[in-house]
Amino acid sequence: MITQKITPYLWVEKDAKAVADYYLSIFKDGKLKDFRKFDSNESGNDAGIETAVIEIAGMEFSILAAGPLFKFNEAVSFVINTKDQAETDYYWEALTKNGGEEGSCGWCKDKYGLSWQVVPTEYFELIHSNDPKVREKAMKNTLNQKKLILSELK
Numbered sequence: 001m002i003t004q005k006i007t008p009y010l011w012v013e014k015d016a017k018a019v020a021d022y023y024l025s026i027f028k029d030g031k032l033k034d035f036r037k038f039d040s041n042e043s044g045n046d047a048g049i050e051t052a053v054i055e056i057a058g059m060e061f062s063i064l065a066a067g068p069l070f071k072f073n074e075a076v077s078f079v080i081n082t083k084d085q086a087e088t089d090y091y092w093e094a095l096t097k098n099g100g101e102e103g104s105c106g107w108c109k110d111k112y113g114l115s116w117q118v119v120p121t122e123y124f125e126l127i128h129s130n131d132p133k134v135r136e137k138a139m140k141n142t143l144n145q146k147k148l149i150l151s152e153l154k
Helices: 016-026 085-096 121-127 132-142
Strands: 009-012 031-038 049-056 059-065 077-082 107-109 115-120
Touching: 009 016, 016 031, 016 049, 016 059, 016 085, 077 085, 085 107, 085 115, 115 121, 121 132
Parallel strands: 009 059, 077 115
Antiparallel strands: 031 049, 049 059, 107 115
């Protein structure tokens, strides 16, 4: 049953179940909602395809494993709004290890190349502050960081 109006659909090269398991290992409240394999006759793809549906942080994501035709890029990213530095550190470390990459200004890529922004919610209060000095310090320090370190932005 479809429960949300818009569902992100992630195209990966292979093994939709492994991709689903990877994200479910990071987002502890997640669950696998569906997994299917379609052979070449069913899918029209010589190698067949696999699909998975996961729910993480209350949001469904569909995964399509259908070959190396498309790759992720920074044009699309997902923001993880974290409650504090410890949660920021957790997601940053989980996403950048085992082949992930650190970016700048709170951006990183996971081992599949999907872009994420790991951002403490307090960060938005700083950059939207009525005090221009608070805004300027937060923005200036953001540009010098990879993982956002909240104490250095204040």
